[in-house]
Amino acid sequence: MAKIIAGFGTSHTPAIGAALDLGKKAEPYWAPIFNGYAPAQKWMEEVKPDVVIMVYNDHVNAFDFKIIPTFAIGCADEFTIADEGWGARPVPVVKGYPEFAAHLVQSLVLDEFDITIVNDMQVDHGLTVPMSLAFGAPSAWPVKVIPLAVNVIQYPAPTGNRCYNLGKAIKAAVESWDEDLKVVIFGTGGMSHQIQGPRAGLVNKEFDTAFLDNLSKDPEALVKIQPLTYLRDAGNEAIELVMWLIMRGALGEQVDEAYRFYHVPASSTAVGHIILETREFHESRKARAAA
Ligand code: DHB
Numbered sequence: 036m037a038k039i040i041a042g043f044g045t046s047h048t049p050a051i052g053a054a055l056d057l058g059k060k061a062e063p064y065w066a067p068i069f070n071g072y073a074p075a076q077k078w079m080e081e082v083k084p085d086v087v088i089m090v091y092n093d094h095v096n097a098f099d100f101k102i103i104p105t106f107a108i109g110c111a112d113e114f115t116i117a118d119e120g121w122g123a124r125p126v127p128v129v130k131g132y133p134e135f136a137a138h139l140v141q142s143l144v145l146d147e148f149d150i151t152i153v154n155d156m157q158v159d160h161g162l163t164v165p166m167s168l169a170f171g172a173p174s175a176w177p178v179k180v181i182p183l184a185v186n187v188i189q190y191p192a193p194t195g196n197r198c199y200n201l202g203k204a205i206k207a208a209v210e211s212w213d214e215d216l217k218v219v220i221f222g223t224g225g226m227s228h229q230i231q232g233p234r235a236g237l238v239n240k241e242f243d244t245a246f247l248d249n250l251s252k253d254p255e256a257l258v259k260i261q262p263l264t265y266l267r268d269a270g271n272e273a274i275e276l277v278m279w280l281i282m283r284g285a286l287g288e289q290v291d292e293a294y295r296f297y298h299v300p301a302s303s304t305a306v307g308h309i310i311l312e313t314r315e316f317h318e319s320r321k322a323r324a325a326a
């Protein structure tokens with residue numbers, strides 16, 4: 036059967052993609068960030084997942100203000116790269132997995148999560164920047180990707196609790212797919228940041244550190260954070276962090292933190308990253324390493 040083996044939480048700051056695409060990786064401002072993701076890329080190379088479920092948000096590129104689905108799953112064969120105003124990023128087209136995506140939609144809808152089916156869409160920095168941070172700059176992405184777009188652009192955004200429960204339902208949906216697949220689920224966006232208004236540039240390191248700690252120590256505490264609390268304490272765009280709770284909900288009760296990185300700033304964002312392994316996957320990796 037298919038299994039979710041780990042979660043990959045990461046910011047998706049568009050300027051990181053631009054820095055990479057413009058060859059600025061080694062510049063003093065950017066080098067610490069890219070160095071911080073080097074161990075994550077090594078982890079990915081070792082683990083070699085078959086499929087990524089990419090929980091991210093569209094930033095008015097695939098969906099304009101005419102239609103704003105709360106939860107939408109990309110069921111297409113492939114997803115082209117959106118032009119966000121300065122040309123499409125020069126990264127490979129994103130290959131989907133329509134059959135598996137359709138199964139996830141079926142399982143989730145029967146589980147009473149009303150998912151929007153998307154058969155044609157472009158993907159923006161919310162998806163492509165995490166791909167670059169996880170997999171570097173290959174000529175083709177080494178995994179199939181199922182995009183799960185969450186509305187955090189126009190209030191009301193879903194609550195952390197709803198997201199966490201959706202994650203649990205995704206775990207069950209994946210495990211009812213009869214094909215041996217290693218799945219890694221991403222939660223993207225965050226961490227604390229505000230990109231507009233008088234509080235632009237707001238960063239709350241304490242909030243972010245507690246959030247990273249509690250992903251393994253006390254996820255129930257994170258689930259209780261209300262949308263307005265994200266806004267007040269960690270900036271308007273910190274609401275993106277609810278997507279990390281979909282990732283966390285999909286990993287089961289016990290997780291082991293395999294890697295963490297935190298850096299301020301990239302553009303106006305506190306960049307945060309975490310790899311959480313399911314207890315089962317963590318134990319199997321330890322046993323293999325010891326053998
Ligand atoms: C920034 C961060 C984001 O998550 C985003 O979607 C757009 C901009 C920023 O920090 O500049």
Ligand code: FE
Nearest residue numbers: 047161224275
């Ligand atoms: Fe964003």
